[in-house]
Amino acid sequence: MKKKITIIIYxxxxxxxxxxxxxxxxxxxxxxxxxxxxxxGEIEKKGNTEVLKKDVETTELKxxxxxxxxxNTLPTAEDFKTLxxxxxxxxxEIIKNGGAIVGRVHNEAQEDVSKRVSAMDFFKSxxxxxxxxxxxxxxxxxxxxxxxxxxKVPVLLxxxxxxxxxxxxxxxxx
Amino acid sequence: MMKTIKLALIFALPISVHANEKFGxxxxxSSIPTEHVQLLKSDFTYLYNNKSELVDSEFQSMxxxxxxxxxxxxxxxxxxxxxxxxxxxxxxxxxxxxxxxHIFPATPVPPSVANRMQSYAGTIIMSNSGAELYLTGKxxxxxxxxxLDRNDVFAxxxxxxxxxxxxxxxAERFLINKDKESEANKIKRIGTIFHxxxxxxxHSEHIGFIHNxxxxxxxxxxxxxxxxYANGAYSLEAxxxxxxxxxxxxCSIEDSTKLTASIADALGRVTLRSHVKTExxxxxxxxxxxxxxxxxEDYIAKxxxxxxxxxxxLERVKAKYKECDDQLKELKTPVVAKKMxxxxxxxxxxxxVEESSKLMKASLTK
Numbered sequence: 001m002k003k004k005i006t007i008i009i010y011x012x013x014x015x016x017x018x019x020x021x022x023x024x025x026x027x028x029x030x031x032x033x034x035x036x037x038x039x040x041g042e043i044e045k046k047g048n049t050e051v052l053k054k055d056v057e058t059t060e061l062k063x064x065x066x067x068x069x070x071x072n073t074l075p076t077a078e079d080f081k082t083l084x085x086x087x088x089x090x091x092x093e094i095i096k097n098g099g100a101i102v103g104r105v106h107n108e109a110q111e112d113v114s115k116r117v118s119a120m121d122f123f124k125s126x127x128x129x130x131x132x133x134x135x136x137x138x139x140x141x142x143x144x145x146x147x148x149x150x151x152k153v154p155v156l157l158x159x160x161x162x163x164x165x166x167x168x169x170x171x172x173x174x
Numbered sequence: 175m176m177k178t179i180k181l182a183l184i185f186a187l188p189i190s191v192h193a194n195e196k197f198g199x200x201x202x203x204s205s206i207p208t209e210h211v212q213l214l215k216s217d218f219t220y221l222y223n224n225k226s227e228l229v230d231s232e233f234q235s236m237x238x239x240x241x242x243x244x245x246x247x248x249x250x251x252x253x254x255x256x257x258x259x260x261x262x263x264x265x266x267x268x269x270x271x272x273x274x275x276h277i278f279p280a281t282p283v284p285p286s287v288a289n290r291m292q293s294y295a296g297t298i299i300m301s302n303s304g305a306e307l308y309l310t311g312k313x314x315x316x317x318x319x320x321x322l323d324r325n326d327v328f329a330x331x332x333x334x335x336x337x338x339x340x341x342x343x344x345a346e347r348f349l350i351n352k353d354k355e356s357e358a359n360k361i362k363r364i365g366t367i368f369h370x371x372x373x374x375x376x377h378s379e380h381i382g383f384i385h386n387x388x389x390x391x392x393x394x395x396x397x398x399x400x401x402x403y404a405n406g407a408y409s410l411e412a413x414x415x416x417x418x419x420x421x422x423x424x425c426s427i428e429d430s431t432k433l434t435a436s437i438a439d440a441l442g443r444v445t446l447r448s449h450v451k452t453e454x455x456x457x458x459x460x461x462x463x464x465x466x467x468x469x470x471e472d473y474i475a476k477x478x479x480x481x482x483x484x485x486x487x488l489e490r491v492k493a494k495y496k497e498c499d500d501q502l503k504e505l506k507t508p509v510v511a512k513k514m515x516x517x518x519x520x521x522x523x524x525x526x527v528e529e530s531s532k533l534m535k536a537s538l539t540k
Contacts, residue, residue: 080393088399089385090300090366091436093347099435103428110427133393135438139431165442165450173438174416174430 067122070101076131098136102126106143109151120144120153127170128161137162138169145170194323198222199252199525199533203322205260210344213354213363214258215537220360222248222534228420233413236405238516242417245531252530254371256335257304257322263338265303271326276317279519281378283312286387286398300343300366302373304329304336305382308520331520332382333374337367350432358429361418362436369411369440377519383407388443391450400443404511412440446509449501456502463495 075094083092102123109119126132126140141162144155194204197215206214224244233239239246263269287309303320307329311318319328320336327334342348343363350358373382380403388400401408419425419433451459470488474481 077393085397085399088394088397090342090348090369091439095435095439096348096350096432099432100428102435103426103431106431107427135435135442138438138442139435142434143431163452169438169441172412172441173434174419 067105067118068125070105071122071125071129073101074098074126074129074132074136077133078131080133095133095135098133099139102136102139102143106147116147116151116153120147120151120155123147124155124157127166128158130161130163134163134166134169137166138173141166141170142173196533196537198248198537199530200255201257201322203257203259203263205263206258206339207260210260210339213344214339216355217360217363217367218248218251218534219538220357221251221364222531222538224418224421226417226421228417230413230417230420233417236410236413236513245527245534247414248534249525249527249530251367251371252533253525254333254335254374255337255367257327258337258339259303259320259322261338261340265307265320269321271319271321271328272311273317273319273328276311276315276328276330278312278315279377281381281519283309284379284381284384287313287384300337300339300370302332302336302370302382303338304334305332305373305384307336308332308334309382331518331522332376333518333520333522335371335374337370350429351426356429357422357424358426358433361415361422361425361433364418365411365415365433365436368414369407372407372410375516375518376514377517380406380514381519383514383516385443386445389445389447389449391455392445393442400445402444402446402511403514404444405513405516406444408440408443412437415440444511446511447501447504449504451501451505453502453505456498456505460495460498460502463491463498466491467495 075098079094080088080092083094087093105119105122109115123140123143127137127144129137141157144157147153148155195202195211197211198218200218202211202214222244224247226242226244226247229242234242237247237250239250307318307320308331311329317328317330319326319334321327327336329336343366344354346352346354348362350356350362353359373384376383383401383403383406385398385407386400386402387396387398388394392400394400403409415433415437419430419437422430422433425433467488470481470484470491474484474488
């Protein structure tokens with residue numbers, strides 16, 4: 001009996017050690033795969049290629065979340081209601097800050113190709129969002145026009161969501 | 175004791191105050207903090223040395239420049255901004271000088287001018303005090319001016335070129351990035367100077383290219399932060415920024431986007447109609463008013479005694495309906511932004527590009 005227990009413990013320890021010392025990449029794949037399976041709840045077992053593909057999608061999703069947070073900080077008409085005449089005579093700080101956010105999204109996607117689809121989605125949401133101030137929406141729309149040929153990322157704009165004012169402004173800015 | 179205090183004051187003075195000086199022919203008052211004077215000098219030097227290899231044709235035509243290069247751009251500014259004072263400079267008391275008997279041109283003034291001449295509290299970025307002195311002087315039939323370095327400078331034209339700059343022009347929260355000396359920040363400040371310098375132009379009802387109230391539907395509705403000309407201060411600031419941005423060699427993507435947002439903001443202030451509502455918005459509003467009008471007309475007809483109290487309300491809603499109808503008609507009429515004659519009224523001396531360049535070169539070789 002004692003011998004049997006010793007053998008079981010021996011194989012258990014050996015198995016655990018083998019699991020720890022296997023190729024770290026495949027370990028990563030397994031963990032990713034299980035994560036994906038949990039998140040999507042539809043894939044039982046997939047090969048390495050599919051796991052990698054999902055990794056990119058997960059990253060995209062994370063970036064999307066990241067850029068959406070940026071979207072929520074863009075200036076709205078409501079934000080302008082609290083500003084005094086002195087604050088609006090020249091470009092208000094909130095417009096500059098809005099420009100900074102749009103510029104940061106552009107910059108991040110310029111440096112990392114995998115973020116470009118998410119960045120374009122951000123620009124589209126910004127350009128079409130009636131709550132955001134026209135100046136910033138125009139900057140977003142202009143980014144789309146300028147970056148589509150460069151990034152080769154197509155975007156379907158909903159024309160009815162883009163006012164004449166925003167479309168005209170976008171055409172006048174560099 | 176008194177001697178000690180006097181000595182302490184003498185030693186303390188050079189720390190906080192610098193002397194009045196001229197840079198490139200532009201008078202920089204001692205009320206401007208030393209750091210800001212240095213930045214202004216650096217900005218003017220940047221502008222003067224600007225090559226502008228890429229030219230925005232709209233900027234050239236709007237500023238009426240025969241050539242777009244540093245010397246011509248600086249000359250444009252120089253003719254409209256000859257004296258710059260700081261935020262602490264007081265335009266009252268001993269600094270304000272007046273002279274009776276001056277004959278102003280018999281031209282009309284903008285209807286809104288009387289209401290516009292109020293002072294505002296808050297962070298000053300920049301303002302054209304020369305144009306304001308000329309206009310208030312014209313209204314009061316008194317030539318007004320200020321005392322600068324023991325000399326009286328009278329506003330015989332909006333082109334007298336007295337600008338007041340404040341902390342806001344250099345404050346980090348209004349700048350493009352944290353480096354005050356960066357090219358992007360220089361461009362931003364110069365854009366503001368172009369804006370204020372434009373207020374030194376114009377005559378009669380568009381004297382000083384005075385701002386108009388933003389129309390209903392505009393983000394800044396009711397505030398005097400719009401213009402209905404094609405070549406006013408906001409338009410000029412936008413095209414000047416555009417031209418300088420086109421030639422910016424060190425602007426990052428973020429810098430450029432912030433400057434572009436500023437350009438969009440300035441261009442968004444050019445409003446050619448009395449409103450910025452769309453046809454769909456107006457039709458929707460009219461539909462709503464119509465239902466209310468129909469209800470009140472029916473109610474008053476059915477119950478004349480009780481309904482009498484609502485006659486005034488019916489008239490108010492009818493007026494709103496008419497306003498929308500008028501705006502709809504206006505919307506359907508083609509409109510093109512009018513370029514106003516930038517020629518200033520009053521008496522002033524125009525300095526040539528050669529003369530202003532000579533002054534700048536003298537300052538740079540000092």
